[in-house]
Amino acid sequence: MALSDTKLRSLHGKPYTGSPELSDGDGLGVRISPLGAMAFQFRFRWDGKAQRISLGKYPAMGLKDARALVGELRLLYDKGINPRTYFDMEHASSDLTVKQCLATWMDDYVRKQLRTNTINLYEAIVVKHMTDAFKGRPVNSISVKDWISFFSAQEKASQKRARMMLIQAKSAFSWCLRRQLIDRCEIMRIEPKDVGQRSETGERVLTFNELAQIWIAIERSRASPANKLLHQLVMMWGCRLSELRLALRPEFDMKDLIWTVPKEHSKMGNIIRRPIFSQAEPIIEKLMDAYDNVMFPGHDLNEPLSISAANRYIGRIRDDMEGFGYWRAHDFRRTVVTRLSEEGVAPHVTEKMMGHDLAGVMAVYNKHDWLDEQRKGYELFADKLYWHIKNFK
Structure with a gap:
């Protein structure tokens, strides 16, 4: 029978007289001592002999993480590679500090396998705010009390950022x-x-009068x-901020x-693919006249405006x-669709x-972008927005 977090929690740290090992599947199991100490392990056969690898102690390693690790070990096994080689890493050390752990994780996993936006998110939160935490101390020497004290200090700066930092860490x-x-x-x-x-799930749908007030502000x-026009275009296009913030000149076909x-x-x-509708066209042309390849630059004209600078700006507004x-700014997306x-x-x-x-079969067979219909929708939205801006003034 497969393991569950509920079952593991009910057994951990309590006197135990049952089977010393409980199986989960795919070779994953957990050994339980008479005192309720628990450790995950992976069983397999190599060269005709039974093998066992200790994975980590519960609850420092959770069931979800143990299953993920076994999945990676099974991939090696299925390829004819001894799963023990998975841990033969030249920089392996139980004395790694927070800084070393974060750097290794970023270099060997995040920057190699994840998207740019995700990389930037990790760098802006956990790397920026935790790299210098507990300087010189091995991670395995930091107690729960130490971590709680660290995050309590982070909560004073930002409750939401503190939670996101914990999740990323x-x-x-x-x-x-x-x-x-x-x-x-x-x-x-x-x-x-x-x-x-x-972080609260966004629910706000702005009225055209509210949009007009933001536009004027x-x-x-x-x-x-660049910062002003970026957010005004996001308001009309309803695009994600970074889709436009990172935009380069060749992405805009001013002929079609x-x-x-x-x-x-x-x-x-x-x-x-989105249409450059009539109200957006002069704004794009203005940006092209003012800047070179990077359409929305920051202090360096050759680098896009940073996400932190864009967020700080909206915060001031x-x-x-x-x-x-x-x-x-993300509320603009919900507003465009709703209106x-x-x-x-x-x-x-x-x-x-x-x-x-699109969902279902349409996602497979229908590659049409409905650019004409999009254009009409955007122009309708922009007309109503401009009317409210004019009359609000």
Whole structure:
């Protein structure tokens, strides 16, 4: 019978008289001592002999992580490679510090296998704020109390960032545990619910009058033209911020009036085609006249505006709009879809406007982008927005 977290929690640390080993499947099992100490192990046969590899102690290693590690070991086994070689890494050491663990995880996994946006997210949170934590101390010497004190200090700066930092850190240390770079990490005993606050699921749909107020606040603010125009275009296109923030000049076909987002800039890894509608065209031309290849540069004209600079800017705009309530740039996406749906724009068109792939059979066989229908939808939305801007003033 497969193991479960509930069963493991019920047995851990308590007197135990049952079978010394419980099986989960695919060679994964957990050994339990009479005192309730538990450790995961992987059983397999090599050269006709039974083999066993110790994976890690519970709860420092969770069931989910143990299953993930066994999956990787099974892949080696199926390829005719001894699973023990998985742990033969030249930099393996149980004395790694937080900084060394994060650096190894980033270099050997994150930067090699994950998308640019995810890499940037890890660098902006866990790498930036945890690299210098517990300087010189081996990870396995840091107690739960030490970790709680660290995150309590982080909560004072930002509740939501503290929780996200914990989640990302657990991913990093779990990766290190599975590769036996460290033999334990007490942070794995802390649950996300114990730290900070969860990022709220966005629900706000802005009215056209509210959009007009934000637009005017952007116009009146002190910021670079690139930063201002970036957010005004995001408001009208309903695109993800980084799809536009990272945009380069060749992505904008001013002859056929099509903006093509390459898969490298897309969250879902797909190519997105959107029309350059009539109200957006002069803004794009203005940007092309002002800048070179990078359409929305930061301090360095050859580098895109950073996500932190864009977020700080919106934070300043939001703080200056007293009594307006909380909103964020991502709410523009929900607003575009909702308002156009109210105007009768078909769901498959708004899905394409948002850069989503269609579901089911249509995703396989229908590659049409409905650019004409998208264009009409965007122009309808922009017309209503401009009317409210004009009348609000």
